[in-house]
Amino acid sequence: MPAGSPASGGGPQRTRNRVGSREVHVMSVRAWSILLAAVVAAGVVVGQEAPPRDLRWQGDHWTAWSPPPPPAGAQVYAIQPGDTLWDLAGRFYGDPYLWPQLWEQNQYILDAHWIYPGDPLVVTGLAEGVTETPEIVAPPLDLGEAAPPAGAEEAEAAEAAEEAVPRIGRSVVSGSSGPVPLGHESDIYCSGFIGAPDEPFAYSIVGSEYDYLTPSLEAGKVSQLDGTFGKAETEKVGLSIGDVAYLDGGRADGLSAGELLTAVQPGRMVRHPRTGAPLGRFYQYVGRVRVLSVQETTAIAEVVMACDMVRVGSRLQLFEPEPVPLRRLTPVRPVNYPAPASEVDAGATIVFARDATHTLGTGHLVFIDRGAEDDVAPGDIYTIYRRARPGFPPIVLGEVGVLSVHRTTALARILSSRYTVYIGDALVPK
Incomplete structure (x- = not known):
């Protein structure tokens, strides 16, 4: 986000960029x-x-x-x-x-x-x-x-x-x-976040109309057989726009008709690519539901947006709109004036991308190991670096722009890349 102003008054104070201790003079x-x-x-x-x-x-x-x-x-x-x-x-x-x-x-x-x-x-x-x-x-x-x-x-x-x-x-x-948008609404609403391994959710989808459309061959018997994706006897496993779902919360739990809820699917645990320390679990946003009516302890809802397969069992959290951050873009840092290696080593790191993607480029969404606790805000720009061998300067790869921020991590979009970007590459604020 916008940074503080330089001090005014007196002559302008400058810092001379150097590579090592030698100035670069290509021409007179x-x-x-x-x-x-x-x-x-x-x-x-x-x-x-x-x-x-x-x-x-x-x-x-x-x-x-x-x-x-x-x-x-x-x-x-x-x-x-x-x-x-x-x-x-x-x-x-x-x-x-x-x-x-x-x-x-x-x-x-x-x-x-x-x-x-x-x-x-x-x-x-x-x-x-x-x-x-x-x-x-x-x-x-x-x-x-x-x-x-x-x-x-x-x-x-x-x-x-x-x-x-x-x-x-x-x-x-x-x-x-x-100013231009750093991404798209779908980048934010169809991505996800890295949270606690057992992140609490207030509600979940406990059923759909399709669970009860297939007749049972034995009168009075309700099948409880579950398959890989849900009930084995359901007519439809993945819910999409317009489908009706049943929720495990109602009037007594604070739900009311018209409320929007984000459907979340818990994913795998995420570890830091450089230290191996656990960072949390990835939770994928798979869609959005609107509450149609509420009973005392249950509710009926309709799927109004689907990024992926919305399943029975998906967790639900209150929908919070997030605007796509705007930024007036400036040129990428010159390749012959990288940040000092010490600054790169102390900087942020690209720690995760969806679908187990490890080779990345312009347009890919990534998660970084800095969040609100580190004063990261939507719209921040970071320069991507590849750490080099000892004694050699870091390599400027491109830039990422922060789209959404959580407590200890943030979602960012790769805005430009000169070479392939990998999980584990370093980031320094621009």
């Missing part, structure tokens, strides 16, 4: 300065890694962006040190998960992880009941060029020379794109 700074100027003149924007490196003095503060004058009559908030879009969405909309709405209204911000004190933030559509409103900036922010503080010009000149050094694998993109 002078030659690449000329080439970079030609690229910029052609209207092409060079993709930036976070944090942006081309800070400029705008009005009375440093910023990496070019904020336009706010529309006449708009409510405008001046970003303060320590602000994040996440916190501001919670402040003005009453829900921090609405930060993409705030971002969409201020498209001059090219990377939501980096907002700068002094930049204007247009805020519209305040949530009902929110008492605090953004102050209208008056007089309007002066976004013109002003004299930067002493030493700033020298700092920018040095930075421009350093930035001219080429980076292998660095993307060149034309313009900027708006």
